[in-house]
Structure formats: structure tokens, C-alpha cells
Amino acid sequence: MTGVEFPSPDTVLQAYLQFEALTDHQYKYSCPSCGNHPPVVILGVHKQSASHLSENDIEEPPENFEGEVNLEKFWETLSKEIICLGFAANGEHNPFAVPPNYQFWAPWIGKNTRQSDTVLNTEFEKVRTSKSASEILEMTVTEDRLREELFKQKDDVIRSLCNECGVDSTGSRSDLLLRLASEMKSSQIYDQIYAKIWSCSGGWGVIMCPCGIVYSLKCNLRAESPRDFADLLLSWQHMPNVIIYDFAQGLATHTNLRAPEKVPISPFEGLLAEPTQANIELAKHGQLKVSLPWLDEKMGMTDPHGHPVTGSSDHYVLHKSNTTDSRDVLRKLSLVPQLDGKVNSEVAEQLFAKMKKNNYFLSLSSMHMFLMRNIIHHYNENKADKVSTRLTKSSGSNLLKDVYGQATLENPGGTRSTDDVIEDSILTSLMVVSSA
Structure with missing residues (x-):
């Protein structure tokens, strides 16, 4: 309505990221x-x-x-x-x-x-050519995972895979999945499905x-x-x-x-x-x-x-x-x-x-x-x-942190030991989070 144009989306995104890069985030995770x-x-x-x-x-x-x-x-x-x-x-x-x-x-x-x-x-x-026992195991596990991922794919992806792998693409979804799963025993078919699904x-x-x-x-x-x-x-x-x-x-x-x-x-x-x-x-x-x-x-x-x-x-x-x-x-x-x-x-x-x-x-x-x-x-x-807010509301007290970074309750009266407060607050935390 004012006739003023925003900068391009790429410029806005770059400006935002520069702001974030210059901000002193702690990235506590x-x-x-x-x-x-x-x-x-x-x-x-x-x-x-x-x-x-x-x-x-x-x-x-x-x-x-x-x-x-x-x-x-x-x-x-x-x-x-x-x-x-x-x-x-x-x-x-x-x-x-x-x-x-x-x-x-x-x-x-x-x-x-x-x-x-x-x-x-x-x-x-x-990507090493000579694989240890662990690498061989990983490939076997990944093949099991690949079969599970195959069954999650949409119909058009499954039908496309059948065509690419030279597998009959007619019939129901179940028919196609059973054929592909059977053909996966071939290393060539496995590689094709792996490249298509797993990326x-x-x-x-x-x-x-x-x-x-x-x-x-x-x-x-x-x-x-x-x-x-x-x-x-x-x-x-x-x-x-x-x-x-x-x-x-x-x-x-x-x-x-x-x-x-x-x-x-x-x-x-x-x-x-x-x-x-x-x-x-x-x-x-x-x-x-x-x-x-x-x-x-x-x-x-x-x-x-x-x-x-x-x-x-x-x-x-x-x-x-x-x-x-x-x-x-x-x-x-x-x-x-x-x-x-x-x-x-x-x-x-x-x-x-x-x-x-x-x-x-x-x-x-x-x-x-x-x-x-x-x-x-x-x-x-x-x-x-949100977790801290729920804990504060449920306990009616401010939160502190113990040596392991867990939320603990502030001890306003001074009548209980720090260990008691920490133990109770951890139990409270687990109960609140579980119920949430």
C-alpha cells in the first residue's frame, strides 16, 4: 500500500543470520x-x-x-x-x-x-574399502533399516523404484513392497533402493x-x-x-x-x-x-x-x-x-x-x-x-540449579538441608514432566 518494497528474501535471511552470528548465544543444549x-x-x-x-x-x-x-x-x-x-x-x-x-x-x-x-x-x-567387523555389522543393520524405510514410502515412490529396479510395477502396494523386499537380497537392487531412499x-x-x-x-x-x-x-x-x-x-x-x-x-x-x-x-x-x-x-x-x-x-x-x-x-x-x-x-x-x-x-x-x-x-x-515455568508453578518456589544442572527448589525457610531440597525437586521435576 505504501509502495515500499522489502529487500529480497535472501538478503533478509543473510541479515538475520549475521545478527545471530554476532549475538553471544551460549548454545547450552x-x-x-x-x-x-x-x-x-x-x-x-x-x-x-x-x-x-x-x-x-x-x-x-x-x-x-x-x-x-x-x-x-x-x-x-x-x-x-x-x-x-x-x-x-x-x-x-x-x-x-x-x-x-x-x-x-x-x-x-x-x-x-x-x-x-x-x-x-x-x-x-x-568409505574405507577394507571394512572391519563393526562396519560389516553396520551395513547389515542398515539393510534392515532400509527395509523398514521402504515400507514407509508413498505409493508413487514405491512404483518408481520398481520401474528403476526392473521389478514388475503392477498390482497393489503390498504386492510391490513384497517384490522389492525380496529383490533386496541382490546387492545391485539393494544399492539402487539405498541410493533412492536413504540418500x-x-x-x-x-x-x-x-x-x-x-x-x-x-x-x-x-x-x-x-x-x-x-x-x-x-x-x-x-x-x-x-x-x-x-x-x-x-x-x-x-x-x-x-x-x-x-x-x-x-x-x-x-x-x-x-x-x-x-x-x-x-x-x-x-x-x-x-x-x-x-x-x-x-x-x-x-x-x-x-x-x-x-x-x-x-x-x-x-x-x-x-x-x-x-x-x-x-x-x-x-x-x-x-x-x-x-x-x-x-x-x-x-x-x-x-x-x-x-x-x-x-x-x-x-x-x-x-x-x-x-x-x-x-x-x-x-x-x-516452558519446563521451568511448569516446575515453578507446581512448587510455588523459585528454581535454582544443582551441580549437575538440574532444577532445584529455592530454600526460603532454611529449615531443610540442601540435599533434601535437591532430592525432592528432582522427583517433582520428573513427575511434572511425565504428566505433561
Whole structure:
């Protein structure tokens, strides 16, 4: 109506990102209820925002590269790239540009959650010609995942795949799926389906707490595998006691192969009970329960190297879906009374559903990395504010933080010990979040 035109959308987006890059964000990536070291986490991958990078687009790492990257240096350089865009003319070289490469590509993990600024990124191992036992396992697991992803595709994608793979494309959806699943035994057909569905890039991997706050964020250069989450978890200061992941067996085996001297995932390779035939049969018929009381109340006598919140040194990898491995019935969430019906294992899917509206510009943006971390940062802050508000209203008291970053109640009367206040407030936090 005024005749004044806005700048182009690209200019507005660039200006906004420069503002964000110049802002002193802390990027805490931590939940006020779960603290800096959540004992229970959910893993997920947002593949819709994957970029299609070929192997030739990614620079090979030097021979002496061992998969360690300085996280702070990487993200600082990325921020400088955004800021410098305002000073580099169109087409002019940006001295801070960060091209996709294996040796200088880092995830984001909250400062108080990670072990140090040096984190792991061993994606270069995915493309090595000679594969170890762990890599062979990853490929097998990924094939199972690929079959599940195939069954989620739309009809036109499935019919198109049949035509591309030389499979009869007539008949119902079920007919087409059965034919493709059968033909996947052929390595050639498998490769075609893999390239079509899984994409060259693995999208974004996230580790979240049950409250829905993201603790770790990683842009995978290659198709996602258990290796990516092992990199993240092994970069944490304290590995969670319970890890919920669709392909639990692959993650447990790979992580233990990565650190055989300490076997991070134990007992029973992350199963809830010894995989005897008797236990498997009891679990199948719903007659087995495995109590983990330290999820509700910290152990009185903590284990050596136990988790700071629970005191336990046990690490389980559980799942919420069915698998072909009979032993995986011992990984079901429903076997644990402290988790059954009390943990929202769909928080990752719910986040990705919200992120879908960003896919159209995230996939095309050269500022994809910085933008994604910033979007998740604001999502986390908004989510954390809501959790803190609920806790404050339910308790009628101000909140403080304990040494582990968990919300605690302020002690106005001074008649109770700090330990009592911390214990009660943690229980209150868990109850409020669970009910919400």
C-alpha cells in the first residue's frame, strides 16, 4: 500500500543470520529437569533435510587423521563464515568458508555435557574399502533399516523404484513392497533402493532427553549408521544409563568394538537380562520385568564410574519397535516399570515433524549448518522456559540449579538441608514432566 518494497528474501535471511552470528548465544543444549547429564536419552535422525553429496564432493582426510575435531574452533569458523558474507561481494572468495570434509566437521554438544572441546567424527571410516567387523555389522543393520524405510514410502515412490529396479510395477502396494523386499537380497537392487531412499547424506542425527530437548546435533556427511551416534555418546562426559534407539543391537555392538578395553555398553551388551532362552520366552509372553530403581532414586552406594544422577554404571540400549532378532525382545521399554508408559520415546519424531516446514530452505541453503544449530537452540530455549515455568508453578518456589544442572527448589525457610531440597525437586521435576 505504501509502495515500499522489502529487500529480497535472501538478503533478509543473510541479515538475520549475521545478527545471530554476532549475538553471544551460549548454545547450552541442556534441560532444566534432566540437567547436563540425562540418564535416559532418545536417538533419532532427520533425513528429510539431507543434502545430496557424492563421495567426490568430500575431501579425503590426511592419513594421520584419527577422527578428533575441535568443536569450538569448527563452529567459530562457521560463525565467521556467516559474518564475512556481508563483506564478500557476490562470487568473491570467503576466507572462512567451510566446505564439507571429514577432518574439519564437528557436531554440536552442550559445553557442560561433552567431555572436552575435542569431539569424535569418524565418518571417514564409512568409505574405507577394507571394512572391519563393526562396519560389516553396520551395513547389515542398515539393510534392515532400509527395509523398514521402504515400507514407509508413498505409493508413487514405491512404483518408481520398481520401474528403476526392473521389478514388475503392477498390482497393489503390498504386492510391490513384497517384490522389492525380496529383490533386496541382490546387492545391485539393494544399492539402487539405498541410493533412492536413504540418500547420499545421512541428514541430522540428534540425541534428546525425554522432555524433548536436544543435547547433541550432528550433520552426517554420509548415510547414517550406529557409528555416528557412537561418536556422539563417546564424546559425552557421562554416557546415559538408558539409550533408546531403533537399531539398538548395531549401536551396542559397534560402540563396544570401538572401546573394547572398557566395554561401554554392559551388562549383556545392553540387553535388560541375560539372553537365555528362558528369559526370551518370558519376555515374549509379557512375564518378565526388569526393575531399574536408580532411575527413580539415586543408589545409596554408587558404582565405580557410576552416572552422577543415578549412581549406576549399567548402560542399556533399548528400542520401541519390533526386530527380527529374537534376543531383541529383551530390549523392550515395556520390560522396565520405571520407563513403561512414562517416557515419551516419540520426542525425536515429534521434533522432526515440526522441522519439516524448514526443509525447503534448509536443503538449499549454503548456511544450512549454522541455521540448523540456531533453530534448535531457539527450540531448546523455548522448551526449557516452558519446563521451568511448569516446575515453578507446581512448587510455588523459585528454581535454582544443582551441580549437575538440574532444577532445584529455592530454600526460603532454611529449615531443610540442601540435599533434601535437591532430592525432592528432582522427583517433582520428573513427575511434572511425565504428566505433561
